[in-house]
Amino acid sequence: MTTPDPSRGPEPEPTKPAGTATTQYKDRVYRSPAGVVGGVLVLAIIGWLGIDAVVVGEGRTPWLALAVMLFLVPLVFAYTVRPAVFVNDDRLRVRNPLRLIELPWGRVASLRSGFSNEVVDDSGTKYQLWALPVSxxxxxxxxxxxxxxxxxxxxxxxxxxxxxxxxxxxxxxxxxxxxxxxxxxxxxGGPRRAETDQAMDELRELHERRQEETGAQGEVTVRWAYEIIAPAAAGAVLLGVLWGLG
Structure with a gap:
């Protein structure tokens, strides 16, 4: 199989007999650049202050600094750098701070924009798109x-x-x-739109085109981000113990 040349744009999708799998390309990713930049800056400040406290602190100060970093770093990362929306021809994956939601296009009922951007599945459950904040x-x-x-x-x-x-x-x-x-x-170029509104328009267009396709069917899956929850909980417990010891 030859690799498509990126400089020539995407290769046309080959015609396949019914019932065979279609060619899959890399997911398109939507993020909030402002959120990522702000999160990296906050993480840098926490790391700088925390490491300084661990190195030069005395008594319980290093332990308190470690507990605070263990508690704050996963949460700051989760709410700023982690959120993303991945889309392809078959499904929409929403990576929110504490959950990963995967929705085949056939199970998506609507994509709503108000004071927040949301996707609603066919059972009526709403999932907020943290990576596409409304401005x-x-x-x-x-x-x-x-x-x-x-x-x-x-x-x-x-x-x-x-x-x-x-x-x-x-x-x-x-x-x-x-x-x-x-x-x-x-x-x-059409009417001017805010960046996140343009992204939502693209998602709606893809949903309209793909929701009836065979490859876009399946079950909605939701997975909790234990890799974020576990260290944050451990940091909270350690903070509680140190606070209780006085």
């Missing part, structure tokens, strides 16, 4: 940009209509033509 500020910014682009396009059309009436009108027509080009470029 009301980003939505407002996108709406303002779209309004300005529409206003420029309207002024450009008016300028073109009066472009043949003298020098000032000619100047207005020239400016209007430039604005029309900008407005047309925006229109060609």
């Amino acid at each position: 009301l500020r980003a939505r407002s910014k996108a709406a303002r940009q779209e309004s300005r682009a529409a206003a420029r396009a309207a002024r450009a059309e008016a300028g073109q209509g009066s472009g043949g009436r003298g020098g000032r009108a000619d100047l207005g027509g020239a400016v209007g033509a430039a604005d029309l080009g900008a407005g047309a470029a925006v229109a060609a």
